[in-house]
Amino acid sequence: MAKLKDTQISVNDLNEYLSGQDDFRLEITVLKILKRRNLEVLHGGTYEDPVTKLPRQFDIRGTVRKNGLSVHLAVECKNLKESYPLLVSTLPRTYEESYHEVIYSHERTANNFFQPLGSNCQSIRLNAPFTIYSESAPCGKSTTQVGRGINGELVTGDGEVYGKWSQAVSSAFDLVSESITDFKTNENGVALSIIFPFLVINDEVLWEAIYNEKGELLEDPKKVANCEVYLGKDIWTGPMGVGYTFSHLHIYTISSFESFIDKLTQDTDYWQMLFPIEQIMQKLKEENE
Numbered sequence: 001m002a003k004l005k006d007t008q009i010s011v012n013d014l015n016e017y018l019s020g021q022d023d024f025r026l027e028i029t030v031l032k033i034l035k036r037r038n039l040e041v042l043h044g045g046t047y048e049d050p051v052t053k054l055p056r057q058f059d060i061r062g063t064v065r066k067n068g069l070s071v072h073l074a075v076e077c078k079n080l081k082e083s084y085p086l087l088v089s090t091l092p093r094t095y096e097e098s099y100h101e102v103i104y105s106h107e108r109t110a111n112n113f114f115q116p117l118g119s120n121c122q123s124i125r126l127n128a129p130f131t132i133y134s135e136s137a138p139c140g141k142s143t144t145q146v147g148r149g150i151n152g153e154l155v156t157g158d159g160e161v162y163g164k165w166s167q168a169v170s171s172a173f174d175l176v177s178e179s180i181t182d183f184k185t186n187e188n189g190v191a192l193s194i195i196f197p198f199l200v201i202n203d204e205v206l207w208e209a210i211y212n213e214k215g216e217l218l219e220d221p222k223k224v225a226n227c228e229v230y231l232g233k234d235i236w237t238g239p240m241g242v243g244y245t246f247s248h249l250h251i252y253t254i255s256s257f258e259s260f261i262d263k264l265t266q267d268t269d270y271w272q273m274l275f276p277i278e279q280i281m282q283k284l285k286e287e288n289e
Helices: 011-020 023-036 159-179 254-266 268-274 277-287
Strands: 040-043 046-048 055-057 060-066 069-078 086-092 099-106 121-127 138-148 154-157 190-201 206-210 226-236 243-253
Touching (some): 023 040, 023 060, 023 190, 069 159, 069 268, 086 226, 099 159, 099 243, 226 254
Parallel strands (some): 190 243
Antiparallel strands (some): 086 138, 099 121, 099 190, 226 243
């Protein structure tokens, strides 16, 4: 923490903060985007951190449901300055990184063909080409903020942003625990669910540096609207729960996030990519034979 002046903060100081550096203002913008599209939304609730077991507050959670299919978003917001933007360095995504997972949950019935022993849910991994994460596409491997110090020296760091995106992953863990009962929202007693951690930042502060598989920078860094950072984060929600892997973190500028929510609520082709039913059914048969 920076050393503080021993002077009283005024209303002008607070207004300056609220007008230019306030994460809460960005949260409100995200909240409005989700509510206008009629998502199920929670704002500013608490959850238990899966590592520290301490209560933490999440920014926003949103859910879209369609005919037994659910997409849950754990969204954290960070207002960054153009003088200290976020740079994501990427490599081509490998086949091993090209996947996303779906949770299959259902009522406990004796004649359920796909019911695993002792549980009413399981995760299904969808590898390329049956995933939204294309093989060989740029995939984030490193994140850092870059700026100039008062003496002209380069200043870098990832503490601020890392704290926010790790909180998105922790909040998403909680959504995995809750999603194992998504079958209750479908009259057929069966559901498929996906959980995505999101970091939403303001416009014009996200840059991407694209490297090839040899580690060579292909072009000058450029501003982008969104990118995906590989996580490969395995979690387990406990006995009678489910294992799940967050393959990627989504980093979106606010304008790009709004476009994504439009796609999520309106694009049926995108839902077929998220939930390729034929491949999911085949996986269930193979894993439960």
